[in-house]
Amino acid sequence: MKSKKIFVVLSLVIMASMLLSACAQPTAAPTEAPAPTEAPAVATEAPAGPQQIWTKELRQAVAASIDREAIVDRVFQGRNIPAYSSVPEGYASMKESFLDKYGTRDLQMAKDLLTAAGYTADNKFAFDLWYPPEHYGVETADVMQVVKEQVEETGLITVNLQSQNWAEYVDSFVAGSLPFFILGWFPDFVDEETWTSPWADCEQSKGNGGFYCDKEKMQPALEAARSETDAAKRADLWGQVQDLYAEDVPMIPLFWEPEFISSRKGVEGIAIGAPFEFNYNVLSFSDDAVPASGDKNTIIIGTTDEVNSLDPQDAYSTHDWEILKNTGTALLRYKPGTAEIIPGTAESYTVSDDGLTYTFKLFPSIKYADGTDFKASEYVTMFNRWSLGGQVGFLPLTYVESVEAPDDMTVVYKLTGSYGFFPAIVAMAPFIPATAEIPDDALLQIPTKIDGIGPYKMVSYDPGQQMVLEANPNYFGADKPFIERVIVKYYADPTTMSGAVESGQIDIAWRILGPTEATRLSALPELTVSTVNAPALRYLVFNVTSMK
Amino acid sequence: MSSSLRRFLITRLILTIPMIWIMITLVFFIMHVLPGDPIRSQLGPKGTPEQIAVIRERLGLDRPIMVQYGDFLWKTITLDFGNALTQGERRIKDELGERLPATIELTIPAMTITAFVGISLGAYAAKRRKKPEDYGIRVFSIIIYSIPVFFLGLIFQIIFSVNLGWFPSAGRIDPLLLVTFDSPTNFYVLDSILTRNWPALISCLQHLVLPSVTLALALTGVYIRLTRVNMIEILQTDFITAGRARGIPERMLVYSHALRNTFIPILTLIGLEFAILLAGAVLTETTFSWPGIGLYLVRRIELRDYTAVTATIAVFAFFVAIISLLMDILYAFVDPRIRY
Numbered sequence: 072m073k074s075k076k077i078f079v080v081l082s083l084v085i086m087a088s089m090l091l092s093a094c095a096q097p098t099a100a101p102t103e104a105p106a107p108t109e110a111p112a113v114a115t116e117a118p119a120g121p122q123q124i125w126t127k128e129l130r131q132a133v134a135a136s137i138d139r140e141a142i143v144d145r146v147f148q149g150r151n152i153p154a155y156s157s158v159p160e161g162y163a164s165m166k167e168s169f170l171d172k173y174g175t176r177d178l179q180m181a182k183d184l185l186t187a188a189g190y191t192a193d194n195k196f197a198f199d200l201w202y203p204p205e206h207y208g209v210e211t212a213d214v215m216q217v218v219k220e221q222v223e224e225t226g227l228i229t230v231n232l233q234s235q236n237w238a239e240y241v242d243s244f245v246a247g248s249l250p251f252f253i254l255g256w257f258p259d260f261v262d263e264e265t266w267t268s269p270w271a272d273c274e275q276s277k278g279n280g281g282f283y284c285d286k287e288k289m290q291p292a293l294e295a296a297r298s299e300t301d302a303a304k305r306a307d308l309w310g311q312v313q314d315l316y317a318e319d320v321p322m323i324p325l326f327w328e329p330e331f332i333s334s335r336k337g338v339e340g341i342a343i344g345a346p347f348e349f350n351y352n353v354l355s356f357s358d359d360a361v362p363a364s365g366d367k368n369t370i371i372i373g374t375t376d377e378v379n380s381l382d383p384q385d386a387y388s389t390h391d392w393e394i395l396k397n398t399g400t401a402l403l404r405y406k407p408g409t410a411e412i413i414p415g416t417a418e419s420y421t422v423s424d425d426g427l428t429y430t431f432k433l434f435p436s437i438k439y440a441d442g443t444d445f446k447a448s449e450y451v452t453m454f455n456r457w458s459l460g461g462q463v464g465f466l467p468l469t470y471v472e473s474v475e476a477p478d479d480m481t482v483v484y485k486l487t488g489s490y491g492f493f494p495a496i497v498a499m500a501p502f503i504p505a506t507a508e509i510p511d512d513a514l515l516q517i518p519t520k521i522d523g524i525g526p527y528k529m530v531s532y533d534p535g536q537q538m539v540l541e542a543n544p545n546y547f548g549a550d551k552p553f554i555e556r557v558i559v560k561y562y563a564d565p566t567t568m569s570g571a572v573e574s575g576q577i578d579i580a581w582r583i584l585g586p587t588e589a590t591r592l593s594a595l596p597e598l599t600v601s602t603v604n605a606p607a608l609r610y611l612v613f614n615v616t617s618m619k
Numbered sequence: 620m621s622s623s624l625r626r627f628l629i630t631r632l633i634l635t636i637p638m639i640w641i642m643i644t645l646v647f648f649i650m651h652v653l654p655g656d657p658i659r660s661q662l663g664p665k666g667t668p669e670q671i672a673v674i675r676e677r678l679g680l681d682r683p684i685m686v687q688y689g690d691f692l693w694k695t696i697t698l699d700f701g702n703a704l705t706q707g708e709r710r711i712k713d714e715l716g717e718r719l720p721a722t723i724e725l726t727i728p729a730m731t732i733t734a735f736v737g738i739s740l741g742a743y744a745a746k747r748r749k750k751p752e753d754y755g756i757r758v759f760s761i762i763i764y765s766i767p768v769f770f771l772g773l774i775f776q777i778i779f780s781v782n783l784g785w786f787p788s789a790g791r792i793d794p795l796l797l798v799t800f801d802s803p804t805n806f807y808v809l810d811s812i813l814t815r816n817w818p819a820l821i822s823c824l825q826h827l828v829l830p831s832v833t834l835a836l837a838l839t840g841v842y843i844r845l846t847r848v849n850m851i852e853i854l855q856t857d858f859i860t861a862g863r864a865r866g867i868p869e870r871m872l873v874y875s876h877a878l879r880n881t882f883i884p885i886l887t888l889i890g891l892e893f894a895i896l897l898a899g900a901v902l903t904e905t906t907f908s909w910p911g912i913g914l915y916l917v918r919r920i921e922l923r924d925y926t927a928v929t930a931t932i933a934v935f936a937f938f939v940a941i942i943s944l945l946m947d948i949l950y951a952f953v954d955p956r957i958r959y
Contacts, residue, residue, distance in 0.1 A: 238655025
């Protein structure tokens with residue numbers, strides 16, 4: 072009798088779970104979120120009206136009350152770099168527009184704007200500010216606390232901090248449930264376009280939770296800048312976009328997070344520039360180096376990153392692109408350590424007058440590591456593979472309409488619009504050909520090896536342990552690797568990785584070393600620690616469709 | 620084997636099936652109810668809604684929930700488990716085949732050390748009750764129980780790996796040796812013995828020392844306390860007094876007679892902890908970058924990888940059931956009074 076009751080109870084529990092999940096939305100809204108807005112996912116303009124939270128003046132007020140220097144000093148002991156523009160330093164067009172308009176901070180301006188909007192000490196402007204506590208590091212909570220204090224110093228604002236773990240957070244801001252929130256950004260390619268359009272373009276802003284759209288000034292400015300092919304004019308136009316950013320504030324750039332790389336003395340050739348590419352083929356050992364492996368033909372690089380996908384038409388993470396760019400070559404690429412574009416598989420290219428057609432001429436006699444010939448028709452296969460449902464396929468398809476390979480050495484791209492930065496687009500990993508093991512009509516995220524056209528080939532991968540790359544004997548480039556073999560060793564913890572480079576078990580400790588370990592290691596004489604001014608931006612986004 | 624024991628075993632094995640089915644059903648539906656999405660958690664703010672929809676369709680996540688459940692159940696029954704939804708979308712069978720042996724290879728020496736050290740120290744403390752050795756061992760057990768395992772691991776790494784250079788700090792085997800090492804079962808120690816690859820064996824054992832000792836010490840406190848308390852109780856029973864009266868040496872009384880009688884609760888603890896360790900070794904696996912199943916499970920839960928998580932828990936449930944069954948069988952051998 073007793074066992075019968077137990078079975079009945081268990082069955083009821085199972086049925087309740089099944090009913091609950093059948094009724095649940097695929098992406099459940101957070102329980103603590105403010106009431107979801109009226110704006111559907113396809114909204115192109117912010118609905119006007121007195122109920123909308125974020126007017127331009129209120130966005131300006133928040134921007135004026137934030138003190139980036141104080142955030143960087145208090146939370147990061149000055150290690151990070153205040154961001155007064157969403158465009159990184161090193162770009163010709165970079166203008167510190169937020170500094171020009173608001174100074175390092177203008178509390179009086181903030182107060183004036185809030186008072187003019189009708190807020191008083193008894194009737195404060197209240198809003199929720201959201202963050203993911205773990206995804207961007209444990210300091211995020213501290214950053215948000217400092218932002219809250221700064222903004223509340225106006226005496227006319229009340230900030231309610233809210234957090235959600237990453238998986239839910241992403242769903243929430245994409246659904247438009249978060250009125251004001253922090254995000255991080257990493258560029259897809261080296262151009263101002265990727266640093267401005269995602270939050271200010273009417274189409275792209277929707278996917279990033281901002282829903283911002285200004286068809287009068289911002290949208291035309293973006294379109295003019297991105298289609299301009301003359302470098303000097305383009306720089307000027309991007310400067311105007313940055314001024315509009317400071318004026319209309321679709322988002323507030325907060326700070327840049329540097330990355331750190333630590334290497335044993337004797338390791339040479341580390342050069343990581345604005346494109347954030349780590350080229351293994353230019354690494355070498357000095358005569359007096361003591362390699363971790365005991366063998367100067369092998370270098371061991373530690374990382375806490377994980378492999379997500381090694382299919383070039385699917386991969387969309389920093390580490391994956393690093394492996395792909397060392398085992399493959401895109402149409403164009405960057406001179407190591409710089410943002411200077413140099414030939415990749417393409418020796419040269421021409422642009423039509425209307426900027427809509429790019430014709431690339433390939434180097435002759437390019438071979439895969441297994442000896443197979445490489446031909447221009449691979450770029451047609453590549454184009455088709457972008458539509459296989461991979462993570463990155465949509466990115467090149469935003470810019471490329473069609474492709475042709477009229478002969479084995481020529482590739483012709485027709486674009487969806489005139490983009491002056493298209494050379495930067497074809498330097499991305501999706502323009503690296505997939506190797507023979509990867510089928511043309513399906514994705515294969517983890518091939519057993521990569522016999523590509525890059526300076527190295529991948530010979531083995533033990534998930535969670537290491538990946539082994541060896542010099543590609545058929546590499547067509549002049550920059551052949553100095554070190555024959557690279558072992559990428561995967562760590563689960565940055566502290567362990569830093570201990571390993573300290574004790575000489577690895578030669579290089581790379582992402583994500585973290586500022587605490589980097590500071591510790593920089594005091595040790597046997598190590599060199601370099602700061603990479605990584606283009607990783609932290610910023611606050613306004614969901615302009617949020618309603619009170 | 621007696622017929623009653625045989626009947627008992629068969630009944631328990633049969634009951635394992637509904638137990639696993641209930642558990643994986645609960646986990647499956649709970650994972651789908653949880654907010655968050657495996658696609659978005661990887662792509663983050665990048666990726667248009669249209670792209671997400673295409674990926675969801677490719678992975679079969681747009682199908683009705685009961686269809687997904689039925690598909691998942693069929694794959695579990697046929698021991699296929701399907702593909703993961705994240706981190707390469709690899710066959711879950713392959714991933715578990717890599718990760719589970721790694722954790723078992725870590726857990727077995729850890730459990731052996733902890734049982735041996737814990738039981739020995741606990742028995743000795745009981746024998747030397749209220750003497751300085753007893754107090755010392757009790758203090759040690761409290762300290763070792765209180766220290767978080769990842770902190771202990773970090774200290775060992777700093778002392779024995781970074782400063783003294785005696786042991787490596789991470790991984791299962793030397794990177795250069797792994798390039799040519801062939802391990803069909805993924806039990807590196809076993810495979811290195813079978814292939815007579817002595818450099819690999821030495822390297823594997825060296826890599827095992829710090830993580831297994833860390834894990835072992837973290838658990839030892841409980842064994843010391845449990846053994847000591849039970850031993851003290853047994854040492855006060857009549858049969859021990861009678862043994863003393865008959866002139867049986869104290870050492871034999873403690874370690875041959877009394878210790879055997881304390882084994883029932885200790886066996887229970889070993890069984891429970893072994894099952895917990897399969898997932899609970901995650902902190903040790905993180906500290907030593909040991910590519911085991913705990914670390915795998917935590918990461919896949921973060922990424923909301925439904926298929927990988929539910930398949931892993933199905934495997935856990937099976938292991939827990941088998942271990943608990945083994946413990947029950949061992950009771951019958953240890954204690955002749957137990958009949959099924």
